[in-house]
Amino acid sequence: MNKKNYFMRSLNLSHFRNIVVLTGAGVSAASGIRPFRGRGGQWDEIDPLESSDHSLLETNPKAIWQLYGALRRQVKTAPLNAAHIRLAEVEAQLSPDQKFTLITQNIDGLHQRASSSNVLEIHGSIHRTRCSNPTCSLAPHLDNDPHDNTLPICQICGSCLRPDIVLFGEQLPLKESWAAKLALRDCDLFIAIGTSGTVSPASSFVRSADYAGARTILINLEPMEPKNPYFKEEYLGYAEELVPLMLNFSSG
Ligand SMILES: [Zn+2]
Incomplete structure (x- = not known):
């Protein structure tokens, strides 16, 4: 289990009726988007508690825009x-x-750019901005300005604006979480790709999928440590190599 498994089987997706895929940072790594957590991630250089904790919205919102504004610039050309x-x-x-x-879990919008349509962004989107005041009527809106020079201010209530993403210490968005739960309840194939199988949300999603009787698969560069027994299959390797090899509509 600790070495790469090169003998993966092609999955014939035509055998499944309700397929749920969870993607994490490993899916965007080959696009040059560095993960915010884990080895080689942005957090190696930046303390997440200093740069992405939700309490910064009150104390130093500019620090949030410095980090995520830079990500907006990066994603544009990724x-x-x-x-x-x-x-x-x-x-x-x-x-x-x-x-x-x-x-x-990725906030970069690359799945949508690739023309995926039924996408649930459970950590929000770097491409949207919203008001930091939860009672404000300003709707989240598309915005790709990095705002890394001047702090953007809400025209309605005067609070600072923020990227529409889930910061450390914040809850997952209710609508997306609920839709994910509904999909998992009926799924017969669950594949987590480029994310740790041992931490949430993959660890809780796979439990729901297993409970629904689904086939459960983890595709990730790093082996599970400790092993999560709800993942019945584990394939080690780069997402951009394994996903095209494994996801097919015929046996091979
Ligand atoms: Zn506002």
Whole structure:
């Protein structure tokens, strides 16, 4: 289990009716988007408690924009990779009686750029801005200005604006969490890609999927440590290599 498994089987997706895929930072790594957690991540250089904790909205919101403004600039030119492209192709090739839900922890919007359509962004989107005042009527809106020079201020209530993402210490968005739960309740195939199988949300999602009787698969660069028994299959490697090899509509 500690060495790469090169003998992966191709999955014939036509055998499944309700497919749920969870993607994490490992899916965007080949696009040059560095993970915010884990080895080689942005947090190696920046303390998350200093740069991305929700309490910064009150004490130093500019620090949040410095980090996520830089990410907005980076995402703008980031190329899609083979994992994004294959996941979008799979969704487009489904038969009418098949359902495909793509839950992503990534905030970069690259799945949508690759033309995936049923995407649940459980950590929000770097491409949207909203008001930091929860009672304000300003709706979240598309915005790709990095705002790393001047702190943006809400025109309605005067509070500072913030990226529409889940910061450390914040809850997952209710609508997306609920939709993810519904999809998992009925799924017969669950694949987590480029995310740790031992921490939330993958660890809780796979439990729901297993409870629903789904086949459960983890595709990740790092082996699970400790092993999560709800993942019945584990394939080690780069998402951009394994996803195109494994996700097919015929046996091979
Ligand atoms: Zn406001």
